Amino acid sequence: MTTTTTTERGTFVGTSVLRVEDRPHLTGAATFGGDVNRPNQLYARIVRSPFAAGRITGIRVDAALEHPQVVAVFTAADVPDVRIPPRMSSGERADKVLQPVIARDEVRYVGEPVAMVVARDQYAAEDAAELVDVEIEPYQAIVEFADAVSAEARPIHSVLGSNEIDRISAARGKADAAFRTADVVVSASFSVQRHGAVPMEPRALVAEEKDGRLTVWGVAKVKQANRRVLAALLDRDVDAIRFIETDVGGSFGARGEFYPEDFLVPWAAIMLKRPVKWVEDRGENLVALNQSREQQWTAEGRGDRRR
Numbered sequence: 001m002t003t004t005t006t007t008e009r010g011t012f013v014g015t016s017v018l019r020v021e022d023r024p025h026l027t028g029a030a031t032f033g034g035d036v037n038r039p040n041q042l043y044a045r046i047v048r049s050p051f052a053a054g055r056i057t058g059i060r061v062d063a064a065l066e067h068p069q070v071v072a073v074f075t076a077a078d079v080p081d082v083r084i085p086p087r088m089s090s091g092e093r094a095d096k097v098l099q100p101v102i103a104r105d106e107v108r109y110v111g112e113p114v115a116m117v118v119a120r121d122q123y124a125a126e127d128a129a130e131l132v133d134v135e136i137e138p139y140q141a142i143v144e145f146a147d148a149v150s151a152e153a154r155p156i157h158s159v160l161g162s163n164e165i166d167r168i169s170a171a172r173g174k175a176d177a178a179f180r181t182a183d184v185v186v187s188a189s190f191s192v193q194r195h196g197a198v199p200m201e202p203r204a205l206v207a208e209e210k211d212g213r214l215t216v217w218g219v220a221k222v223k224q225a226n227r228r229v230l231a232a233l234l235d236r237d238v239d240a241i242r243f244i245e246t247d248v249g250g251s252f253g254a255r256g257e258f259y260p261e262d263f264l265v266p267w268a269a270i271m272l273k274r275p276v277k278w279v280e281d282r283g284e285n286l287v288a289l290n291q292s293r294e295q296q297w298t299a300e301g302r303g304d305r306r307r
Contacts, residue, residue: 030247033204033218038275041206042071044265045125046278047115047132048288049107052141053156056105056114056134063131064117069124072272073132074116076104079267082233084258087225091166097157101233101260107136108156111287113260118268118276145296182302194294201249202280203289205261207269215242216266221256229258230266254289 024030061073083098103114115132119125142148142156148163156163179185206217214236219226223243231238248255261278269276280288 025247032201032247032249033206034201034279036204036206036217036246037277038206038208041208041275041277042118042120042268042272043122043125044268044276044278045117045119045122045129046113046261046264046284046288047117047129047134048284049103049110049112049114049134049136051107051136051138052110052143054107054136054138056103056107057137058133058135059115060133060135061115063133064128067119067124067128067131069119069121070117070128071120071274072118072268073128074102074118074264074268075114076100076102079116079264080233082263084260084263085229085232087222087229087257093160094165096159097165099260101263109287111284113264113288116264116268118272122277122279145294179300179302183305184303185300186303187298187300190297190299192293192295192297194291196286196289196291197250197252197254198285198289199248199250199252199255202282202285203255203259203261204277204279205265206275206277207266208275209266209270209273213240213242214266214270215244216262217244218246219243219262220245220248220251221253226258226262230262233263234267234270254292257290259288259290 059075061075064070064073079102081100081104083100085098086094101113102116103112107114114134115129117125117129117132119128139154142153142163147153148156153163155161203220204218208215214234216230223245227241227243228238231241234241261280265276265278
């Protein structure tokens with residue numbers, strides 16, 4: 001590892017410095033999100049949509065609530081209708097279709113949360129989640145970019161009337177004139193496949209409210225930005241929320257977003273007045289963690305013959 005460190009004796013630029021963070025990892029003493037436990041904690045399990053698109057026609061939770069270890073089952077009828085703001089840029093049309101923290105009326109991707117089961121035992125929470133009966137009338141999924149932007153495509157968000165969120169134009173100089181007078185114009189189309197991060201350690205959160213202050217363990221990457229988002233969604237002062245980042249077993253950017261669970265787990269801890277722990281399994285990770293890229297580009301370049 002090469003680092004730059006300034007001390008009273010000088011600077012160590014380009015000098016190999018002994019790592020100090022490895023011993024806990026090599027000896028098994030590191031604390032990852034799943035290693036955090038609080039007294040009297042409960043365990044959450046997310047019930048997710050098996051369909052890419054569809055209308056929710058009913059959710060029955062009675063069987064899950066009858067499980068002796070279950071403390072609560074939450075659906076959209078119980079959870080505040082808050083939407084996750086984008087971390088980067090947004091626009092007027094994009095702001096109309098922000099992601100809900102739990103599906104309401106419709107589901108729009110495989111893995112979207114439709115209910116949350118909270119139990120006294122992790123395995124009981126998983127068993128009870130399978131007892132939640134979610135009825136979804138599936139739509140024809142739109143999986144290809146060209147199909148999504150065609151005039152005949154079903155709008156994924158009906159409020160927009162189409163699947164085009166925003167159109168951005170950027171130009172410098174007299175581009176149109178330059179292309180008209182160019183000796184050579186070359187155009188090409190490119191596509192980039194979809195992919196996912198798949199970190200070695202899936203996400204994990206533990207939330208506890210104590211003496212009016214909410215603490216969340218397991219958050220990663222953009223902690224300050226996500227703390228502000230959570231404070232706004234909970235209608236709390238930012239200083240009343242503390243985020244603690246544990247050791248992180250991989251991130252790759254995908255763990256730097258604000259996800260539905262980042263609201264649902266702290267909210268449940270507040271509502272139930274007990275710590276709540278949630279650990280994502282690999283199946284959830286593959287469908288619920290944000291995926292990336294899948295882009296199609298058409299580019300044109302101009303050139304003049306050498307004079």
